[in-house]
Amino acid sequence: MERMDDNPSTTKYTLANPHLPGEAYDQITDMQLWELFKAGDKKAFDSIYDRLFQPLCGYGDKICAEKALVEDVIQDLFISLWTRREHLGGTDSIKFYLFRCLRRMLIRRVQQEEKRGNAYSFTSGISFQLELSAKATSTTISDIEEERKKVLNQALHKLTDRQREAIYLKFYNNLSFQEVAEVMEIGVRSVYNLVGRTIDILRADFKKTNPDAELASLPMLLTLLSACLEYA
Structure with missing residues (x-):
């Protein structure tokens, strides 16, 4: 070299x-x-x-x-x-x-x-499991009370498998919208729609529990998602 x-x-x-x-x-x-x-x-x-x-x-x-x-x-x-x-x-x-x-x-x-008759936790549409990490090391996240993490976790369970996979790839692994689309083998517009609907669902759940919550804002919500999604 x-x-x-x-x-x-x-x-x-x-x-x-x-x-x-x-x-x-x-x-x-x-x-x-x-x-x-x-x-x-x-x-x-x-x-x-x-x-x-x-x-x-x-x-x-x-x-x-x-x-x-x-x-x-x-x-x-x-x-x-x-x-x-x-x-x-x-x-x-x-x-x-x-x-x-x-x-x-x-x-x-x-x-x-x-x-071959070996059953696994999987469906043809992909059963994508997503939980909040029990070890949130970010200082931003460590200051968030458990109740708010609970709200986010409950909101994640309301998402479809594809919505969970899209936000995991986009916000936790920092893939571009185009890359997410190619990994999931769907169109880029579909990824934008999935992520958009996901953010709407998460924001709505935060607003229900606390209409004035700072985490209902998009920047804080994305920061929370990036830091809290479980790595492995």
């Missing part, structure tokens, strides 16, 4: 020597990391695995309650990535790329298992 520019903010890399010092893998863009991985850099592959294994488990566990099956599919995903790396396309968001792959693989695997 050769540096083309000594300025870290503008450093460019070539594949002349596809290896970097360990800490450097955290300092390059997703696009650069992905290209190194595709070129056969094992450390780049390890970096992707270490960075995204837990987020993938968190997403997969919300689709299927069978944790062992989820982890098995994730392992299959990474094996497939490594063996097919030279034939993969590019990406500037590895999390988005892997979330999309995992969802497809997991749905296909669960459907195959169900045909």
Whole structure:
């Protein structure tokens, strides 16, 4: 790997020597990391695995309650990535790329298992489980009384599976509307509609319990959602 520019903010890399010092893998863009991985850099592959294994488990566990099956599919995903790396396309968001792959693989695997008579906590439309985290570390959230968290949790249970999945991908994993649409295999307009209806439901529930509540405002509600959604 050769540096083309000594300025870290503008450093460019070539594949002349596809290896970097360990800490450097955290300092390059997703696009650069992905290209190194595709070129056969094992450390780049390890970096992707270490960075995204837990987020993938968190997403997969919300689709299927069978944790062992989820982890098995994730392992299959990474094996497939490594063996097919030279034939993969590019990406500037590895999390988005892997979330999309995992969802497809997991749905296909669960459907195959169900045909064999193995029943899992899953429906054809996706049964997306979502709860508030018991460990809210954000200072914004730690100051919110339990009653308000309870209201939000109750509101989340009123949402459809697709609404819960959309807000999880959008607000907790910071995917764009376009990326959410591609992961869920629906149109972008549908994602806007899902998120819009979700926000309306959540705001309405907060206003019922306290019409003057600061959390009924959109910015505070989105902050609460981002900080409180359970990670895994």
